[in-house]
Amino acid sequence: MASTTPPTRTANAQLTRRSFLESVSTGWFIFTAACIAGLSATARFFFPNDLFEPPTRFKIGLPENYAPNSVDENWKAKYRIWVVRDGEKIVILNATCTHLGCTPNWLLTEGKFKCPCHGSGFYRDGINFEGPAPRPLERFKLSLAADGQIEVDKSRKYQKELGQWNDPDSFLKIS
Amino acid sequence: MEFAEKIKHFLDWLLGPVTFFLFSVIGFGAMIAFRGWWTRTPVALSLFGLSVVVFLLSMTDAQFRVIIEKPDNIPIVIMLCSIGFLLWLAFRKMAINDGLIEQGLPTIEARESKKRVMCWPDLIYSEFLIAILVTIALLWWAIEIKAPLEEPANPAVTPNPSKAPWYFLGLQEMLVYYDPWLAGVVFPTLIIGGLQAIPYIDMNTKGNGYFTFKERPFAITVYLFGFIVLWVLLIMLGTFLRGPNWSFFGFFEYWDIHKLTSLNNVNLSEYFWNTWLGMPLPENIFLRELPGFAVVIFYFAALPPILANTVFKRFFIECGFIRYNVMANLFLFMAALPIKMALRWLFNLKYIVGIPEWFFNI
Ligand code: FES
Numbered sequence: 001m002a003s004t005t006p007p008t009r010t011a012n013a014q015l016t017r018r019s020f021l022e023s024v025s026t027g028w029f030i031f032t033a034a035c036i037a038g039l040s041a042t043a044r045f046f047f048p049n050d051l052f053e054p055p056t057r058f059k060i061g062l063p064e065n066y067a068p069n070s071v072d073e074n075w076k077a078k079y080r081i082w083v084v085r086d087g088e089k090i091v092i093l094n095a096t097c098t099h100l101g102c103t104p105n106w107l108l109t110e111g112k113f114k115c116p117c118h119g120s121g122f123y124r125d126g127i128n129f130e131g132p133a134p135r136p137l138e139r140f141k142l143s144l145a146a147d148g149q150i151e152v153d154k155s156r157k158y159q160k161e162l163g164q165w166n167d168p169d170s171f172l173k174i175s
Numbered sequence: 176m177e178f179a180e181k182i183k184h185f186l187d188w189l190l191g192p193v194t195f196f197l198f199s200v201i202g203f204g205a206m207i208a209f210r211g212w213w214t215r216t217p218v219a220l221s222l223f224g225l226s227v228v229v230f231l232l233s234m235t236d237a238q239f240r241v242i243i244e245k246p247d248n249i250p251i252v253i254m255l256c257s258i259g260f261l262l263w264l265a266f267r268k269m270a271i272n273d274g275l276i277e278q279g280l281p282t283i284e285a286r287e288s289k290k291r292v293m294c295w296p297d298l299i300y301s302e303f304l305i306a307i308l309v310t311i312a313l314l315w316w317a318i319e320i321k322a323p324l325e326e327p328a329n330p331a332v333t334p335n336p337s338k339a340p341w342y343f344l345g346l347q348e349m350l351v352y353y354d355p356w357l358a359g360v361v362f363p364t365l366i367i368g369g370l371q372a373i374p375y376i377d378m379n380t381k382g383n384g385y386f387t388f389k390e391r392p393f394a395i396t397v398y399l400f401g402f403i404v405l406w407v408l409l410i411m412l413g414t415f416l417r418g419p420n421w422s423f424f425g426f427f428e429y430w431d432i433h434k435l436t437s438l439n440n441v442n443l444s445e446y447f448w449n450t451w452l453g454m455p456l457p458e459n460i461f462l463r464e465l466p467g468f469a470v471v472i473f474y475f476a477a478l479p480p481i482l483a484n485t486v487f488k489r490f491f492i493e494c495g496f497i498r499y500n501v502m503a504n505l506f507l508f509m510a511a512l513p514i515k516m517a518l519r520w521l522f523n524l525k526y527i528v529g530i531p532e533w534f535f536n537i
Pocket of ligand 1: 099117
């Protein structure tokens with residue numbers, strides 16, 4: 001009884017410590033690679049193939065095209081702006097409500113912009129007068145290009161409450 | 176016909192912002208004060224019958240039908256009905272139990288818990304039946320009423336009116352009165368946090384496992400005011416009464432885009448300096464907003480101690496300093512919404528503190 005042979009695991013004879021570690025690390029490697037591939041595929045989604053971002057600088061035609069004392073809505077769908085002309089100057093209004101960013105509507109008969117989300121109202125010059133919007137609509141930079149057209153630059157904006165509406169770039173004087 | 180038109184006009188007037196809110200609050204008070212009367216089965220049944228009749232008569236009005244039959248709005252109608260029923264059930268049991276407790280008898284729930292119901296077949300059968308009925312109803316609903324799909328989204332076109340999902344309409348209504356950082360961030364956080372805090376604030380051990388009003392009048396009134404008036408009724412208001420340009424429209428009123436409501440809003444600073452003192456707004460922002468800051472600081476710093484010495488004296492003694500202050504401040508935050516609504520509607524007050532330069536408005 002003293003000399004019993006130690007139990008051998010004949011059934012698993014092929015599975016040595018080395019081959020076990022090899023297969024585990026191969027599996028782990030594949031798993032990690034799959035995870036990385038999946039994550040990078042997900043990250044890829046954040047960079048779409050095609051971006052429908054309108055340019056921030058664009059021309060909107062001759063100043064004469066805009067009738068005095070009018071609000072022009074033709075560029076709203078494309079560039080989200082209104083072209084507002086009063087007696088002697090043209091300004092570009094950002095068609096984004098200063099409350100939470102909805103797109104207000106221009107109500108011709110009432111002569112005001114009115115936001116459908118919480119009811120903010122703005123005069124034609126962009127000044128807020130009703131509803132919750134805390135500040136006037138923003139204006140964009142505009143200038144006369146060499147060909148006589150108006151050129152809008154949406155990367156520069158002017159806010160009334162910061163006293164920026166006096167900036168000569170924020171409006172266009174019409175002689 | 177003349178008469179019906181008159182009634183519709185009257186109801187539309189009743190559903191204007193000021194009257195609607197005023198009468199909701201009065202109705203809420205009456206619901207609590209007369210709970211012993213209106214919950215009695217004949218009274219409750221007649222009230223129910225009356226509202227069904229009014230509803231059916233209203234359905235003859237084209238404008239009313241348009242609003243009610245919108246696929247989006249049908250669940251709201253169902254929700255209002257079920258809340259009405261549950262309120263009745265709870266108040267009925269409260270009224271009965273309060274009477275029983277007064278006579279020193281065991282409550283309904285104490286009696287019921289002595290009885291036993293077999294799980295099989297009694298419970299399983301009814302559950303099974305109800306599951307079948309609900310499935311049928313949902314299937315019918317899904318087939319019969321088309322989903323209100325719209326055209327693809329376009330950032331340049333905001334639908335008019337633009338409504339949040341129904342469960343957020345209370346929040347959207349809050350946004351009309353408070354700045355986004357308050358109504359969209361601070362208040363929702365406080366609502367969730369405040370609801371979670373209730374068990375730690377509430378020192379009253381009564382009313383556990385049975386309905387009672389008399390043993391917890393403050394807790395029930397405050398909670399129901401927040402839930403019924405400030406949540407459910409605001410959802411109803413947002414669903415049925417807010418129309419194009421976010422203007423108010425009565426049930427029978429045509430949703431006219433050109434409806435003109437003057438909402439010329441004035442800040443407290445303008446009231447204070449221009450109207451009352453008759454001088455121009457000071458240049459310095461802090462000086463300009465001084466009255467607003469004073470009001471806000473008074474509201475949150477001075478009111479809790481004042482209340483502790485007057486109406487909340489008992490709470491203060493029971494709860495202790497910290498618990499009382501948490502409770503009082505949550506209470507004041509909740510009260511801030513109806514207060515601001517009233518100020519807006521009655522005085523066109525826009526912001527108490529208004530510093531658009533820093534995006535800071537209260
Ligand atoms: S987003 Fe325009 S009023 Fe709120």
